[in-house]
Amino acid sequence: MNNSINSDKNAPRLSYITKALASSYEKHGGINHLEGPNLPSKHEVQKLVKLLLTIMFPGFYEEATGNKDHLDTYLMAQCSSALECLSDLIQKSLMHECKEGANCKRTEGECWDCSVEIAYLLLENIPEIREIVNKDINAAYKGDPAASSYFEVVLSYPSVRSISVHRLAHFLELQNVPYIPRMMSEYIHEKTGIDINPGAKIGPGFFIDHGTGVVIGSTAVIGKNVKFYQHVTLGAFSLTNVDKIRQENKKRHPTIEDDVTIYAGSTILGGNTVIQKGSIIGGNVWLTRSVPPYTTVTVDSPYLIFKQKNTVKKYEVDYQI
Amino acid sequence: MNNSINSDKNAPRLSYITKALASSYEKHGGINHLEGPNLPSKHEVQKLVKLLLTIMFPGFYEEATGNKDHLDTYLMAQCSSALECLSDLIQKSLMHECKEGANCKRTEGECWDCSVEIAYLLLENIPEIREIVNKDINAAYKGDPAASSYFEVVLSYPSVRSISVHRLAHFLELQNVPYIPRMMSEYIHEKTGIDINPGAKIGPGFFIDHGTGVVIGSTAVIGKNVKFYQHVTLGAFSLTNVDKIRQENKKRHPTIEDDVTIYAGSTILGGNTVIQKGSIIGGNVWLTRSVPPYTTVTVDSPYLIFKQKNTVKKYEVDYQI
Amino acid sequence: MNNSINSDKNAPRLSYITKALASSYEKHGGINHLEGPNLPSKHEVQKLVKLLLTIMFPGFYEEATGNKDHLDTYLMAQCSSALECLSDLIQKSLMHECKEGANCKRTEGECWDCSVEIAYLLLENIPEIREIVNKDINAAYKGDPAASSYFEVVLSYPSVRSISVHRLAHFLELQNVPYIPRMMSEYIHEKTGIDINPGAKIGPGFFIDHGTGVVIGSTAVIGKNVKFYQHVTLGAFSLTNVDKIRQENKKRHPTIEDDVTIYAGSTILGGNTVIQKGSIIGGNVWLTRSVPPYTTVTVDSPYLIFKQKNTVKKYEVDYQI
Numbered sequence: 021m022n023n024s025i026n027s028d029k030n031a032p033r034l035s036y037i038t039k040a041l042a043s044s045y046e047k048h049g050g051i052n053h054l055e056g057p058n059l060p061s062k063h064e065v066q067k068l069v070k071l072l073l074t075i076m077f078p079g080f081y082e083e084a085t086g087n088k089d090h091l092d093t094y095l096m097a098q099c100s101s102a103l104e105c106l107s108d109l110i111q112k113s114l115m116h117e118c119k120e121g122a123n124c125k126r127t128e129g130e131c132w133d134c135s136v137e138i139a140y141l142l143l144e145n146i147p148e149i150r151e152i153v154n155k156d157i158n159a160a161y162k163g164d165p166a167a168s169s170y171f172e173v174v175l176s177y178p179s180v181r182s183i184s185v186h187r188l189a190h191f192l193e194l195q196n197v198p199y200i201p202r203m204m205s206e207y208i209h210e211k212t213g214i215d216i217n218p219g220a221k222i223g224p225g226f227f228i229d230h231g232t233g234v235v236i237g238s239t240a241v242i243g244k245n246v247k248f249y250q251h252v253t254l255g256a257f258s259l260t261n262v263d264k265i266r267q268e269n270k271k272r273h274p275t276i277e278d279d280v281t282i283y284a285g286s287t288i289l290g291g292n293t294v295i296q297k298g299s300i301i302g303g304n305v306w307l308t309r310s311v312p313p314y315t316t317v318t319v320d321s322p323y324l325i326f327k328q329k330n331t332v333k334k335y336e337v338d339y340q341i
Numbered sequence: 342m343n344n345s346i347n348s349d350k351n352a353p354r355l356s357y358i359t360k361a362l363a364s365s366y367e368k369h370g371g372i373n374h375l376e377g378p379n380l381p382s383k384h385e386v387q388k389l390v391k392l393l394l395t396i397m398f399p400g401f402y403e404e405a406t407g408n409k410d411h412l413d414t415y416l417m418a419q420c421s422s423a424l425e426c427l428s429d430l431i432q433k434s435l436m437h438e439c440k441e442g443a444n445c446k447r448t449e450g451e452c453w454d455c456s457v458e459i460a461y462l463l464l465e466n467i468p469e470i471r472e473i474v475n476k477d478i479n480a481a482y483k484g485d486p487a488a489s490s491y492f493e494v495v496l497s498y499p500s501v502r503s504i505s506v507h508r509l510a511h512f513l514e515l516q517n518v519p520y521i522p523r524m525m526s527e528y529i530h531e532k533t534g535i536d537i538n539p540g541a542k543i544g545p546g547f548f549i550d551h552g553t554g555v556v557i558g559s560t561a562v563i564g565k566n567v568k569f570y571q572h573v574t575l576g577a578f579s580l581t582n583v584d585k586i587r588q589e590n591k592k593r594h595p596t597i598e599d600d601v602t603i604y605a606g607s608t609i610l611g612g613n614t615v616i617q618k619g620s621i622i623g624g625n626v627w628l629t630r631s632v633p634p635y636t637t638v639t640v641d642s643p644y645l646i647f648k649q650k651n652t653v654k655k656y657e658v659d660y661q662i
Numbered sequence: 663m664n665n666s667i668n669s670d671k672n673a674p675r676l677s678y679i680t681k682a683l684a685s686s687y688e689k690h691g692g693i694n695h696l697e698g699p700n701l702p703s704k705h706e707v708q709k710l711v712k713l714l715l716t717i718m719f720p721g722f723y724e725e726a727t728g729n730k731d732h733l734d735t736y737l738m739a740q741c742s743s744a745l746e747c748l749s750d751l752i753q754k755s756l757m758h759e760c761k762e763g764a765n766c767k768r769t770e771g772e773c774w775d776c777s778v779e780i781a782y783l784l785l786e787n788i789p790e791i792r793e794i795v796n797k798d799i800n801a802a803y804k805g806d807p808a809a810s811s812y813f814e815v816v817l818s819y820p821s822v823r824s825i826s827v828h829r830l831a832h833f834l835e836l837q838n839v840p841y842i843p844r845m846m847s848e849y850i851h852e853k854t855g856i857d858i859n860p861g862a863k864i865g866p867g868f869f870i871d872h873g874t875g876v877v878i879g880s881t882a883v884i885g886k887n888v889k890f891y892q893h894v895t896l897g898a899f900s901l902t903n904v905d906k907i908r909q910e911n912k913k914r915h916p917t918i919e920d921d922v923t924i925y926a927g928s929t930i931l932g933g934n935t936v937i938q939k940g941s942i943i944g945g946n947v948w949l950t951r952s953v954p955p956y957t958t959v960t961v962d963s964p965y966l967i968f969k970q971k972n973t974v975k976k977y978e979v980d981y982q983i
Contacts, residue, residue: 024457025424034424037464038416041396044468045412048475059492062402075683081704091687095680103667103676116492136666143679147686154690165898165907165914166859166880171701171758172841176848199493206497210532211852213874215551215571217487232534232855232875233893235551235571235605238487250857250877251554251572251893253605256486265486272486284877284895284929287605287624303929303948305645306624308659312649320644320655323962324947328954334962338950345778346745355745358785359737362717365789366733369796380813383723437813520814527818531853534874536892538808553855554874556892556926559808572875572893574926577807586807593807608926608945626966627946629980633970641965641976 059116060109065203068109069185071102075146076153076184080174103139110135110197117198138195142188149187155224156183163227163247178212179228189218220254223278228252230284237273239291246276249284249303257290257308277313380437381430386524389430390506392423396467397474397505401495424460430521431456431513438519459516463509470508476545477504484548484568499533500549510539541575544599549573551605558594560612567597570605570624578611578629598634701758702751707845710751711827713744717788718795718826722816745781751842752777752834759840780837784830791829797866798825805869805889820854821870831860862896865920870894872926879915881933888918891926891945899932899950919955 074081160173167173185208189201201218209215214231219238225245233251240254256272271291280295283303294310302318321336395402481494488494506529510522522539530536535552540559546566554572561575577593592612601616604624615631623639642657716723753774802815809815827850831843843860851857856873861880867887875893882896898914913933922937925945936952944960963978
């Protein structure tokens with residue numbers, strides 16, 4: 021029955037489609053692996069993130085890790101795979117972004133050596149990143165009475181996965197690796213609904229409850245032991261000259277100091293906005309000014325209208341938190 | 342150790358479960374591939390979307406596409422697979438939805454020919470769809486100073502994937518293909534948190550920043566160069582007679598004209614609501630009336646309450662955007 | 663080219679990394695399958711959820727289920743796989759959580775028998791769960807004019823998948839199975855953006871339109887024929903003594919009675935908050951008090967400001983729903 025796809029009538033159509041696509045790629049680009057240096061693919065970056073997560077939390081993601089006696093062998097194998105995958109991705113990114121073009125004096129081999137060096141640096145930093153993520157896990161356990169154990173937090177909290185991947189991606193961002201950090205953050209955004217730009221600086225003990233809809237911009241700075249709920253945005257003001265802003269790369273997103281809690285649905289905007297130590301921002305707040313230390317900010321109670329058949333009553337909203 | 346699953350005690354339970362399930366399927370339906378014509382499965386639709394995305398952006402998703410010399414061969418193979426997969430899905434959908442039932446005079450072969458025709462039409466339209474998506478990509482690059490290049494946008498912006506799949510699904514919707522368009526849009530909703538009904542008409546140069554939580558209803562109409570932020574809803578008013586509305590299929594969702602920007606968390610409702618050219622809708626706005634051209638709409642500053650130990654201060658919210 | 667990863671210079675680094683990781687695991691834990699009893703892995707739980715969904719909706723997820731004559735054989739095979747996978751996961755969870763430790767008098771075999779028993783109980787309950795989910799599907803069809811058929815709802819509505827998995831996870835939660843219910847709910851949160859804690863009690867005929875960003879806490883209670891839109895939160899008040907709350911396990915989340923509708927973006931908080939029968943909660947409401955039966959609650963119209971070049975107009979928001 022399938023033969024009508026390749027019928028005499030349709031065969032020329034297929035050949036026409038192929039030509040039209042080729043000329044569309046020619047015109048608009050948007051093709052990869054075919055013209056000039058190869059870019060990393062989504063598929064490779066997913067593989068990398070999964071490998072790094074099994075190194076961060078052995079046994080939590082994959083089926084079998086062997087037993088304790090073979091830990092060394094297991095780790096050696098995982099780390100080798102990660103180094104290879106990471107070096108390859110970094111080299112592709114560096115070569116694609118190379119500003120020198122034909123003038124670049126580095127050989128491909130030297131570029132590879134540089135990629136391997138960055139890959140090693142990341143792996144060497146994983147123990148330190150684990151120290152910090154351990155504080156994030158404790159913050160999640162302490163912050164949510166529905167969490168029944170440390171293990172449940174690692175196994176099932178999107179916050180832990182999201183912040184772990186962020187800390188790895190942020191490290192690569194600091195090494196000026198193009199593409200990869202943002203692709204890693206988008207991968208975990210896809211999985212958790214939490215969108216943290218790899219540029220954001222985030223202190224230890226960070227916990228996001230539920231998480232869906234959280235957005236943290238590239239120049240945001242967050243201190244220690246900060247807690248967010250779902251739908252919190254740390255954003256920038258509207259932009260009239262995007263190209264200029266891109267070049268200057270000024271701070272456009274807020275600073276959140278230590279021990280701050282921000283409830284669901286709140287939006288905080290602007291590079292000069294500072295939420296100082298110990299403050300609490302209630303739900304659905306729209307904040308574009310700084311907040312002094314140990315301050316609770318809530319929306320000034322608007323009213324709620326309760327309508328029944330014959331009666332209408334008006335109550336103040338109680339933004340209790 | 343596993344044997345107790347099939348122990349003498351448990352064997353009758355398994356047989357009981359099997360019978361109970363069979364009779365539950367009998368009673369409530371909800372079974373596929375077993376009764377009457379087969380429906381498309383989620384798995385096949387996922388495969389289709391992945392194939393179409395590799396044709397839209399060769400090399401960005403999969404690992405290897407070969408080199409430029411082999412582009413023709415590669416494209417021919419990808420397009421053949423897509424045509425086969427798509428024709429099969431369309432035929433299943435058409436046959437399942439067939440209103441004629443036993444009275445249908447078309448042979449299965451004729452139904453297949455019609456499915457192949459629609460599959461070819463979609464593939465033949467991909468170059469044109471790429472023209473439009475190219476404008477979407479440029480809009481993303483121009484609209485976000487955190488985007489470092491055209492390539493980064495294609496590699497890591499959920500907006501690009503979401504709108505690309507929408508434009509493909511919308512084309513199939515216009516061909517009256519049942520099931521598949523909605524399944525494609527739900528697949529990409531799952532991946533991006535952006536929920537665009539395939540019925541929505543969207544002009545070129547559309548960009549959704551961050552995206553999580555965006556909802557665009559089936560009869561919404563969006564002009565050129567429109568920009569949304571996360572959590573924007575284009576919705577319908579509450580429904581008292583759903584069956585009647587389903588039959589009439591009237592416009593229930595808003596119209597957004599060219600060059601409009603809508604900030605995070607805003608909700609716009611109703612089929613007669615029109616946001617005219619060049620207007621800006623601020624954050625957290627709830628809008629059920631039309632807006633004239635070049636108008637900025639913001640919530641009338643409610644107050645924020647700042648409480649510290651001994652002091653309470655009240656500030657107007659500054660809905661700066 | 664790859665050899666510089668294992669060059670003489672780098673080989674000692676790899677060995678250093680391996681040792682540093684091993685000692686990091688030693689110090690902070692966060693390793694699984696290597697120390698003491700094994701925990702379930704994410705991968706296994708995903709496999710389980712997929713298996714259970716194919717039993718709930720045969721043919722909707724996977725490619726082929728054979729034909730009606732072989733339904734028995736097919737079901738027997740699927741159920742056996744599910745029983746095996748589930749028993750294994752339950753046993754791992756029970757053994758890991760075992761409070762008895764070395765004092766536990768149960769043999770591993772007895773623990774396995776108990777796990778098999780719970781696995782059978784779940785499978786035996788699937789027909790009953792299907793009865794309830796069938797009402798959820800009908801509610802979705804009746805509640806959304808964009809739904810063109812029962813089949814489209816099963817094939818493409820995130821609400822159906824989310825509530826189906828919730829009802830299965832909730833059953834295991836009632837059997838006091840550790841870890842698995844929460845991992846199942848997080849898996850489907852990842853897929854749908856709908857975050858329902860497995861502890862929540864939800865009556866039949868439940869429908870969540872769009873769904874992204876919905877959060878339903880562990881002690882929430884929801885009656886029959888309730889409808890939510892996206893971004894609705896049933897949450898708890900802020901917590902000063904999390905450990906105490908964890909131990910007491912009091913009701914901290916609201917009760918929603920029969921026939922209630924809650925529009926997008928509303929937040930309802932507190933264990934004593936009851937939304938009584940037939941009430942309607944409008945969009946963006948922040949509610950911490952109970953609502954009597956058949957009441958419509960809306961935000962008291964704040965104003966919208968429309969600014970154009972020379973004019974500023976002020977309109978009341980019409981929270982029409």
